[in-house]
Amino acid sequence: MKQVVADAAIREVKSDMILGLGSGSTAALMIKSLADEMRSGKLQNIKGVATSFQSEVLALELNIPLIDLASVSQIDLAIDGADEVDPGFQLIKGGGACHVREKLVASKADQLLIVVDETKLVQNLNLSFPLPVEVLPNAWKQVQEVISEMKGSSTLRMATKKAGPVVTDQGNLILDVLFDDGINNPKDIEMKINNIPGVLENGLFVDLTDKVLVGKIENNTPVVYSPSRAS
CATH class of the missing domain: 3.30.70.260 (ACT domain)
Known part of the structure; x- marks a missing residue:
């Protein structure tokens, strides 16, 4: 399920983008899928901005070119996970203790795409996840x-x-x-x-998220959908 939603996120990426590389298990799968697309030539001239030491190490291992956050004026797209997402696309992040750099990248991105599985959707934040x-x-x-x-x-x-x-x-x-x-x-x-x-x-990410991709199991098959933001 996480792999399917990670692959769906990569379909939002276009060549020549500066891309915010998120942290966590789903984001790690996204980074690996990105590297596959770059090796195949489907995506070219991608530069990544890492949100954590974890994503930086993984990107370097996969030969994804990285640039420092301080050296960019804007990021085209940031793709990251979340620990909780409410109906208004407000988030809690930081289960991996990377939320400071994640928020810096998200706030500089033209678009923030959040990739989660269905268990991360909640009606109210912080009832169970700290x-x-x-x-x-x-x-x-x-x-x-x-x-x-x-x-x-x-x-x-x-x-x-x-x-x-x-x-x-x-x-x-x-x-x-x-x-x-x-x-x-x-x-x-x-x-x-x-x-x-x-x-x-x-770890509150308020009014930053543009789109959410959600993975779920339907008829024993992993599928992805994009919910609408509640008004």
């Missing part, structure tokens, strides 16, 4: 206390196969936040959290 908040290492406790005053419970994300917390590509820590009633006003919550001293960025 909101990642990237914080400076010496500020996490202070930020946690402020979020608690906003009726949010948070935990410091701990690493697996490593003692201690997850450390982001920027050298910061992640607080995973669940609000008592979820997030009904993403724009307001995004602004309030980012105004807390010590916060670098959070």
